[in-house]
Amino acid sequence: MTWVWTNRDLIVGLTAQHLLLALPSIVLSLLLAVPLARLTLRAPAARRLLLGTSSVLYAIPSLALFVVLPGVLGTGILDPLNVLVALTLYAMALMVRTASEAFAAIEPDVLLSATAQGHGRWQRFVAVELPQAGPAILAGLRVVSASTLSLVSVGALIGVQSLGTLFTEGYARGFLLEIAVGIVATVLLAVALDLLILGIGRATMPWAGIVQRAGAVA
Amino acid sequence: MIEFDHVSKHYDDGTLAVDDFSLTVPSHSCTVLLGSSGCGKTTLLRMVNRMVDPTAGRVLIDGEDVASLEPVALRRRIGYVMQHAGLLPHRTIVDNVATVPRLRGRRGPDERRRALELMELVGLPASMARRYPSQLSGGQQQRVGVARALAADPNILLMDEPFGAVDPVVRQELQQELLRIQSELAKTIIFVTHDVDEAVLLGDEVLVLGEGARVEQRGAGADILLEPVNDFVREFVGGTRRRLHVEHRDGVPTVVDAAGAITGRLVEQ
Numbered sequence: 001m002t003w004v005w006t007n008r009d010l011i012v013g014l015t016a017q018h019l020l021l022a023l024p025s026i027v028l029s030l031l032l033a034v035p036l037a038r039l040t041l042r043a044p045a046a047r048r049l050l051l052g053t054s055s056v057l058y059a060i061p062s063l064a065l066f067v068v069l070p071g072v073l074g075t076g077i078l079d080p081l082n083v084l085v086a087l088t089l090y091a092m093a094l095m096v097r098t099a100s101e102a103f104a105a106i107e108p109d110v111l112l113s114a115t116a117q118g119h120g121r122w123q124r125f126v127a128v129e130l131p132q133a134g135p136a137i138l139a140g141l142r143v144v145s146a147s148t149l150s151l152v153s154v155g156a157l158i159g160v161q162s163l164g165t166l167f168t169e170g171y172a173r174g175f176l177l178e179i180a181v182g183i184v185a186t187v188l189l190a191v192a193l194d195l196l197i198l199g200i201g202r203a204t205m206p207w208a209g210i211v212q213r214a215g216a217v218a
Numbered sequence: 219m220i221e222f223d224h225v226s227k228h229y230d231d232g233t234l235a236v237d238d239f240s241l242t243v244p245s246h247s248c249t250v251l252l253g254s255s256g257c258g259k260t261t262l263l264r265m266v267n268r269m270v271d272p273t274a275g276r277v278l279i280d281g282e283d284v285a286s287l288e289p290v291a292l293r294r295r296i297g298y299v300m301q302h303a304g305l306l307p308h309r310t311i312v313d314n315v316a317t318v319p320r321l322r323g324r325r326g327p328d329e330r331r332r333a334l335e336l337m338e339l340v341g342l343p344a345s346m347a348r349r350y351p352s353q354l355s356g357g358q359q360q361r362v363g364v365a366r367a368l369a370a371d372p373n374i375l376l377m378d379e380p381f382g383a384v385d386p387v388v389r390q391e392l393q394q395e396l397l398r399i400q401s402e403l404a405k406t407i408i409f410v411t412h413d414v415d416e417a418v419l420l421g422d423e424v425l426v427l428g429e430g431a432r433v434e435q436r437g438a439g440a441d442i443l444l445e446p447v448n449d450f451v452r453e454f455v456g457g458t459r460r461r462l463h464v465e466h467r468d469g470v471p472t473v474v475d476a477a478g479a480i481t482g483r484l485v486e487q
Contacts (some may be wrong), residue, residue, distance in 0.1 A: 106306075107304075109300065109302045109304040110300075110304050110305075110306065110307065111299055111361075112269075112300065112304060113298070113303070113304025113305070114304070114306070115269060115293070116267065116293060116298035116300070116304075116376075117293065117298065117317050117318055117321065117366070118267060118291070118292075118293035118294030118318060118321055119290070120289050120290045123321065127306075130307060131306075131308040132307065132308065134308075149386060205308070207307065207308040207309075207350055208308075208479070
């Protein structure tokens with residue numbers, strides 16, 4: 001435990017770097033995936049292409065992507081941007097499918113009735129479709145958040161600093177405590193972010209629980 | 219007043235949903251379009267608020283061609299009730315009722331009070347204002363649907379089988395409520411249904427529609443029941459079920475239809 005205390009600056013710093021890579025990827029994936037999913041919803045060919053590409057993308061090993069991206073992006077091999085872009089792509093691959101299915105699952109009657117009451121396209125999207133798809137998108141975001149936080153660590157293998165650095169260093173030095181600290185810190189981060197997302201969901205979508213409970217009874 | 223002036227609706231796949239249909243719906247009256255599913259009655263209804271545009275002909279509201287009106291603005295001044303209420307599941311009842319005022323950017327204590335008044339008008343207790351649609355029964359949801367349609371105080375109400383998905387007892391309640399509301403508010407209503415009894419009860423005028431929204435018969439509900447003009451209408455309004463005679467069973471005068479099924483008992487008025 002003395003090791004943890006004497007290295008607290010290192011651990012806090014790596015945690016911050018971990019978050020700095022994960023958070024923008026998670027947020028970006030949401031901001032890109034939701035419009036893409038919605039825009040392709042009524043265009044079957046485009047939707048198939050989008051979902052197909054996502055599946056293929058997700059199948060590419062992360063380490064390979066980290067190594068290939070500098071060539072594609074023109075970035076340096078140690079540039080954290082590579083990791084950020086790769087993480088965003090993976091997160092999007094998950095998010096796009098979730099969002100697309102969430103929009104597709106909205107009751108047609110609700111959409112029809114919203115149109116009949118005089119919602120314009122944009123109003124219908126903001127006031128009806130987003131709130132309807134919201135709970136499912138939020139559930140997807142929780143998966144993406146957990147998976148992204150764990151994927152960040154792989155970047156340590158190509159020298160991009162994160163909590164994963166504690167694994168690579170601990171492994172190289174045969175120092176189990178350091179690896180354990182890395183694992184615990186990653187899990188704590190994942191739980192904290194999950195609770196945060198859940199809290200945001202509860203605050204912005206108070207109806208979600210009620211609708212689910214009613215659905216369970218019906 | 220709503221006028222359908224020789225409207226037709228062709229779809230690209232070749233189906234002819236509506237074939238040269240004309241009708242004048244007088245203001246403050248309830249006109250029922252009665253027909254089986256697929257006869258084009260819903261298509262006609264949706265031509266009024268431009269959810270469907272006719273491929274030929276015009277629809278006029280008070281002499282104004284709806285094709286010249288902006289669809290979203292048009293829909294906000296026409297009440298629309300559909301079979302499954304289509305309430306917004308994520309909004310409370312009072313907010314659902316106030317949908318159209320909200321769309322017009324008006325939300326405040328006045329709108330809220332007006333929404334509560336409308337809930338009272340359709341027979342919903344104010345205690346339901348803060349509930350969500352999933353916490354209401356089907357019949358209650360339909361009441362909310364009617365209140366929502368009335369929220370912008372529209373002159374016109376379009377009702378697409380609004381009571382088709384609730385059980386018979388609740389349906390009769392809702393029909394009576396509609397009659398009461400109509401006697402107070404006197405809206406111009408187009409009401410679509412496949413239920414003959416409902417059409418006769420609610421319609422100042424009833425149109426029996428065949429394929430492609432061809433008008434098989436139009437007139438007062440009683441005339442359609444008693445004097446069907448052709449076999450199609452005769453069968454549609456019930457066929458053998460409407461041809462009744464009295465038999466004495468165990469000394470009791472019993473009403474029996476042409477197929478021999480008992481429909482009721484003859485009683486002294």
